[in-house]
Amino acid sequence: MRAAITGLRGVSVQGDSMREVWRNLPEETPVALVFNGTTAAVMMASPQDIEDFAFGFALTEGFIDTLDQVDSFEVVAHEAGIEARFWITEARAKAMQARRRNMLGPVGCGLCGIDSLEQAIRPLPRLVAAGPRLTRAEVARATDALRAHQPLHDQTHAVHAAGFLLPGQGIVLAREDVGRHNALDKLIGAMVRGGVEAGAGAIVLTSRVSVEMVQKTVMAGCPVLIAVSAPTAHALRLALDAGLTLAAFARGGGFDLYTHPDRIQTGACDAA
Structure with missing residues (x-):
């Protein structure tokens, strides 16, 4: 497996002074997602947790719906990059053509190369009304809690993270990547492969919330x-229509709550 970090020498210029520095920088490499011998996507990603990334991407992009649709899977390293090879059932291979993507995207690109505008804003399933009940304090502290699960960020200060928070337990799983979409796909892949129930908690992001991040979260069932x-x-x-509770600007002990607030206890008694 390729190294996630490379140390490189540079020169730091601060005001009138200059000094030599050694920086740990995150690697990124092309990762080809291959289904039944056909490349469906090539994404730039951090070269760790490739299995999680591949399964998360396949699930959130609609190439597969369940793990039993995968007959076999392997990761193959090449000089030019990494292949994540799926062999999926014949029925699923036919359905996959509706979501086919062929591109070499920049870091974190979630829409490049899709076949139509309609695919960009695809219909989402409606989440069930039930779900976790998080306290105000848990939401307000969620991104701070995620910081304790970001070793790659600690070394490079140049990557995103996605974590899964369970009520009363905090962040129980996290993944990092140079791309915010990739970090989320890695997290979702790890959850599915590990049997973690997405409906029992919340996904926490170190990034802004774009259309793609909502789509992937809903497709995961969180x-x-x-x-x-x-x-x-x-x-x-999209979050409103899909039944997704969305809290943003979660930092400094507070947050903004925009959609479906019933899953978060916001009363004063819950602040402690």
Whole structure:
């Protein structure tokens, strides 16, 4: 497996002074998602947790619906990059053509190369009304709690993270990547492969909330999304229609709550 970090020498210029520095920088490499011998997507990603990334991407992009649709899977490293090879059932291979993607995208690109505008804003399933009940304090502290699960960020200060928060337990699983979409796919893949029930908790992001992040969260079946930064207006509309609870600007002990607030206890008694 390729190294996730490379140390490189540079020169730091601060005001009138200059000094030599050694920086740990995150690697990124092309990862080809291959289904039944056909490349469906090539994404730039951090070269760790490739299995989680591949399964998360396949699930959230609609190439597969369940793990039993995968007959076999392997990761093959090449000089030019990494192949994540799926062999899926014949019935699923036919359905996959509706969601086919062929591109070499920049870091974290979630829409490049799709075949139509209609595929960009695809219909989402409606999440069930039930779900976790999070306290105000758990939401407000979620992104701070995620910081304790970001070793790659600690070394490079240049990657995103996605974590899964369970009520009363905190962050129980996290993944990192140079791309925010990739980090979320890795997390979802790890959850599915590990049998973690997405409906029992919340996904926490170190990034803004775009349309794609809402789509992936809903496709994973997670009813709550918490992010450190802002949502887009379209992402909020999608979250509202899909039944997703969305809290943004979760930092500094507070957050903004935009959609489906019933899953978060916001009363004063819940602040402690």
